[in-house]
Amino acid sequence: MSDSRPVTAFGPDFPFAYDDWLRHPAGLGTIPPERLGTEVAVIGAGAAGIIAGHELMKLGLRPILYESARFGGRLRSEIFEGTEDIVAELGGMRFPVSSTGFYHYVDLVGLDSAPFPNPLTPAAGSTVIDLEGETHFARTLDDLPRLYHEVAAAYRAALNEHADFAALQQAVRERDVPGLKRLWDPLVAQWDERTFYDFVASSRAFQALSFRHREVFGQVGFGTGGWDSDFPNSMLEILRVNLLELDDNQHFILGGVETVLHRLWRQPAACAHWPAGTTLAGLNGGATLGRACRIARRGGGFTVTDQWGNARDYAAVLATCQSHLLTTSVAVEEALFDQKLWMALDRTRYMQAAKSFVMVDRPFWKDIDPATGRPVLSMTLTDRLTRGSYFFDNGPDRPAVICLSYSWMTDALKVLPLAPEKRIALALDALEKVYPGVDIRSHIRGNPICVSWESDENFLGAFKGALPGHYRYNHRMYGHFMQADMPPEQRGIFLAGDGISWTPAWVEGAVQTALNAVWGVMAHLGGACHAENPGPGDLWPAIGPVALPD
Structure with missing residues (x-):
């Protein structure tokens, strides 16, 4: 008989229980007393950077955050103009409950979630599938x-x-x-x-x-x-x-997923070395530094130079930015990485994605069409330009949100050069063919919010999409935190982010690689995990990913 235990993001390449490591009362590990208070540079204030910073702080280190543009990375919750909490989730917007590492932090900062209105789910209420001009209404798969x-x-x-x-x-x-x-x-x-x-x-x-x-x-x-x-x-x-x-x-995260990182930034934690009430924001003077433009070796550590020419020295560096930025936006001393790792970083392929949101006066899509007895609009999957349309209800007397279009790759590139108003016009034209006679335009309020991640100089794409033959590249990047066998000149700089993980486009990959990097920094500075709570690097030799021959 099958087990009733839930599926979690456990492996399969590296089956390490990150959630158990986080929850263990012994903590993640300790740093030698002489290393307490050591500054570590963290490049990027997205999920990987903030989570790694929080855990490094708890170890008694001082993570210094650099951010080139906007706090939150691709956990970007854009608030509609004129409101306080009506959001468009431009990056990550749906988070599987199997992501137990991520939900550890959601629970830690006291946020709630609700089922995402995916097709054919109770949260969507109803779904319309429109392919080649043929439309089907359904509430469950049985209706198709x-x-x-x-x-x-x-x-x-x-x-x-x-x-x-x-x-x-x-x-x-x-x-x-x-x-x-x-x-x-x-x-x-x-x-x-x-x-x-x-x-x-x-x-x-x-x-x-x-x-x-x-x-x-x-x-x-x-x-x-x-x-x-x-x-x-x-x-x-x-x-x-x-x-x-x-x-x-x-x-989805109520109030916007970006709130998870803002709260964690200001979340006091029981820390080694630091006084009670210490926060990541406090250790950074209340704000991140700006764009990191150069990373170079200096003695046994590193010098990071920001966009204003300010150089600071660190014992270790954690880079959480998109891998292509390490050869474009950030001048990284070439000797810091092995040439095979440079190959992996450069050859990693990123996918395009575009989203277009509007705010509407109320969740009018729930109105019942007297002719059909059905809601006037439903969650929609179609081969038209919009591809996927989603509806977010904030209550009967409050503004609501429609993601008119969420598309990838070629469909995303079709709208890349277009202004938001043109994108919305095209999306509305497409949906009017699916729902003739439904007046969406009259309900729209304020300005639309759109994103194309590939046009953002700080991302150059939405998320990794490994091509055939890329396992070896992924293995090199993911396993880079294991540095004992590397030459000394390559040790002390670490990588994290969902693009480094085995599960790109999912925040759990950012969480897991951030925790790998925390272990790596701890080991690099002479620290270690508690015997009763071994970390990912301790178990890597026994359960690490299978190696394919070069």
């Missing part, structure tokens, strides 16, 4: 035509055919490290160089169906929507999403 059931069943069959998925997920539930590695590690060699589309098209289940089934799968997909933008990616990337239920049971 047979073809959609066949697509869903075929993908489940493909997962079990190619990956023994049920056994894999049971090993994740049980946190069965030997069992998980026995099943997962062979899949790395089998599927690193093969695409998501190959996985689907080569399965017996999909081969027994038509091209139309694969086309619908690409447009509507599984979980939150269509995944054809990911068809060129390495199948390992998608398998992790499925296995760890990253695309299932998702919540």
Whole structure:
């Protein structure tokens, strides 16, 4: 009988229980007394930077934060003009409950979450799927035509055919490290160089169906929507999403996810060395430093120079920025990284994404059309320009929010050069074809909020999307915190962020790599974990990711 324990983001490449490490009463570890108060540079005030800074502070170190633009990174909650708490989530907006490391910090700062209005979920209420001009209304999968059931069943069959998925997920539930590695590690060699589309098209289940089934799968997909933008990616990337239920049971953070980081920035914690009431904000004088423009070796440590020419010396550096910025915006001394790591950082491929939001006077989409007896608008998946449209209800007497369009890759590039007003006009034109006669425009208030992450000089893309053959690159980046065998000139600078992780686009990857870096900094400065609570670096030799030959 299957285990009832929940799926968490445990492995599969490195099955270390980060949530247990965080919760253990012994704490993460200790720093030698002579190193207490040591300054460590943290480049980037996003999720990885703030979480790493918080934990380094608790160890008795002094993390100094640099931020090139806006606090929060891609956890960006933009407040609509004229309101105090009506937000558009421009970056991360849906957070699977399997992300137990991330929710540790959500709980720590006292924030609540609610189910995200994904398609065919109770939170959405109703869903409309519009493909090739044919529209279907549904509240659950049972309401959709047979073809959609066949697509869903075929993908489940493909997962079990190619990956023994049920056994894999049971090993994740049980946190069965030997069992998980026995099943997962062979899949790395089998599927690193093969695409998501190959996985689907080569399965017996999909081969027994038509091209139309694969086309619908690409447009509507599984979980939150269509995944054809990911068809060129390495199948390992998608398998992790499925296995760890990253695309299932998702919540959004009430009040805006950026609030998690703002609160953690000001959150007092019990710290070694520092007095009671110490906060990360306090150790930084209440504000981050500006853009880090140069990182260079200085003696046994580093010098970081900011945009104003101010140089400060540090014992260690943690870079959480997007990897391409380390060769474009930040002048990083080349000798600090091995050439194979530079290859990985430069070759990492990032995907494009665009979102367009409007604020409306009220959640009018819940109005019932007397002719059909259905809501006038529903969560919408379509092959039109908008791709995915989502509706956020803040209460019957308050302004509401519509994400008119969330799109990736080619669909995102279609609107890249366009001003917000033009993007909104195109989205409305597309939705009016799905919902003829529904007047969305009359409900819009204020100015739209839009984003294209690839046009932002501080991000150059939304999130990593590993291509076939990129496992080795990911392994080099993720394992960089293990530095004992590196030459001395390469030690002491660390990497973190979801782009360094095995799970790009999910904040849990930022959390886990931040905690790896915390362990790395602690070890670099002569510290260690408590024997009863070993950290990721302590267990790496035994359970680290499988290595593929070069």
